[in-house]
Amino acid sequence: MNNSNPLKIVMVAGEASGDLLGGDLISHLKDRSKDLEIYGVGGPKMQEQGVTGPYDVNDLSVIGIVEVIKRLPGLIRVFRYLTGLLREKKPNLLVTIDLPDFNFLLARQAKALGIPIIHYVSPQVWAWRSGRVDKIARLVDHLLVLFPFEAEIYAHTKMPVTFVGHPLVEKLAPWIKGRQTGVGSRDVRNSLAIRDEEKMVVLLPGSRHSEVKRLLAIMLATQSKVIGKGNRVRYVLAQAETISDETLNSLWPAESEVAGAEELRKSTLIRQGETYNLLMAADAAIVASGTATLETALLGTPMVVLYQVNQLTYEIGKRVIKVPFIALANLVAGRKLVHERIQAEANPTQLAEDLDQLLNSTKVIANIQDGYQEIREKLSHPTKTPADVIIDFLPSK
Numbered sequence: 001m002n003n004s005n006p007l008k009i010v011m012v013a014g015e016a017s018g019d020l021l022g023g024d025l026i027s028h029l030k031d032r033s034k035d036l037e038i039y040g041v042g043g044p045k046m047q048e049q050g051v052t053g054p055y056d057v058n059d060l061s062v063i064g065i066v067e068v069i070k071r072l073p074g075l076i077r078v079f080r081y082l083t084g085l086l087r088e089k090k091p092n093l094l095v096t097i098d099l100p101d102f103n104f105l106l107a108r109q110a111k112a113l114g115i116p117i118i119h120y121v122s123p124q125v126w127a128w129r130s131g132r133v134d135k136i137a138r139l140v141d142h143l144l145v146l147f148p149f150e151a152e153i154y155a156h157t158k159m160p161v162t163f164v165g166h167p168l169v170e171k172l173a174p175w176i177k178g179r180q181t182g183v184g185s186r187d188v189r190n191s192l193a194i195r196d197e198e199k200m201v202v203l204l205p206g207s208r209h210s211e212v213k214r215l216l217a218i219m220l221a222t223q224s225k226v227i228g229k230g231n232r233v234r235y236v237l238a239q240a241e242t243i244s245d246e247t248l249n250s251l252w253p254a255e256s257e258v259a260g261a262e263e264l265r266k267s268t269l270i271r272q273g274e275t276y277n278l279l280m281a282a283d284a285a286i287v288a289s290g291t292a293t294l295e296t297a298l299l300g301t302p303m304v305v306l307y308q309v310n311q312l313t314y315e316i317g318k319r320v321i322k323v324p325f326i327a328l329a330n331l332v333a334g335r336k337l338v339h340e341r342i343q344a345e346a347n348p349t350q351l352a353e354d355l356d357q358l359l360n361s362t363k364v365i366a367n368i369q370d371g372y373q374e375i376r377e378k379l380s381h382p383t384k385t386p387a388d389v390i391i392d393f394l395p396s397k
Contacts (some may be wrong), residue, residue, distance in 0.1 A: 118146070201235050
């Protein structure tokens with residue numbers, strides 16, 4: 001390639017997860033070609049790869065209608081900066097990562113300027129707002145998806161869609177190996193002083209304050225019932241990085257909410273920043289619905305999934321969400337592999353029964369482990385890597 005006229009890419013990520021994908025993508029692109037210039041907006045991982053500018057992911061990471069309205073002037077400034085880049089740099093390609101509402105507006109501008117667009121991470125059109133499929137196909141020149149079943153959703157469109165694998169498979173590889181060899185599991189259990197005859201259960205109540213407040217009480221109430229069945233169980237709470245010690249203390253249920261709450265505080269081990277180690281070593285887990293269900297499946301921990309929201313949100317959600325399961329593990333497996341307990345079913349009595357099975361039924365455990373292996377297989381064999389698609393898409397020089 002001729003270094004006097006390098007190929008140019010504008011890349012945009014607006015959340016921490018997108019920044020991780022972007023940083024890894026740029027690193028692989030640089031391995032493939034030294035004749036690239038990349039501009040845009042990202043976070044620390046993309047900045048480490050040379051993407052600089054006046055804005056970063058924090059300027060784009062906004063959740064909720066009220067928050068968007070409050071931050072609208074700042075979002076407009078970032079949008080104008082990026083459209084200015086598109087006009088000034090005249091890039092060969094715009095790569096947008098997740099953040100669909102903002103990035104698809106930017107894609108419209110790129111389309112008007114004749115700049116092709118690759119979008120990385122499909123919106124959850126399989127769950128809700130399926131009408132976006134055709135709109136995305138009109139905007140995007142190539143879509144990179146994380147789940148193999150997503151390619152089928154766009155099959156009726158003319159838009160190329162490539163399954164590029166899920167980043168969690170590579171990220172979790174050392175822990176998966178640790179689970180399979182048993183070495184890592186023993187080290188973790190020893191560090192927690194958990195005896196061989198004791199079962200280890202991990203609690204993952206979520207990463208948002210509202211989730212923890214709602215779900216932690218249910219998980220703690222479940223503990224007493226499982227122990228009451230004669231199981232020798234040690235419980236470990238995986239405290240999310242987004243939940244400070246002070247916040248966790250404020251969210252801990254009162255005695256009036258959960259009988260024996262203070263005693264449970266003393267007996268429950270609490271660890272922050274060690275979630276993957278804990279799951280690798282655990283016999284079972286109680287997990288709030290979300291990405292954690294996929295992480296738990298990849299790491300091989302039998303689980304029951306739960307979720308509760310206020311009743312109005314649930315009634316609205318039932319009418320707009322069009323998937324048979326809420327757990328990503330079940331969606332990827334294509335069947336009900338693990339129990340999902342939602343709303344009224346997410347109660348201590350039901351969860352204790354589920355957990356008792358996960359700890360004691362060899363048949364249930366074996367069925368789940370077989371399904372987990374299927375999930376790993378499905379997510380481990382991408383058609384191409386994101387860097388492959390982009391290098392093939394760029395004009396040859």
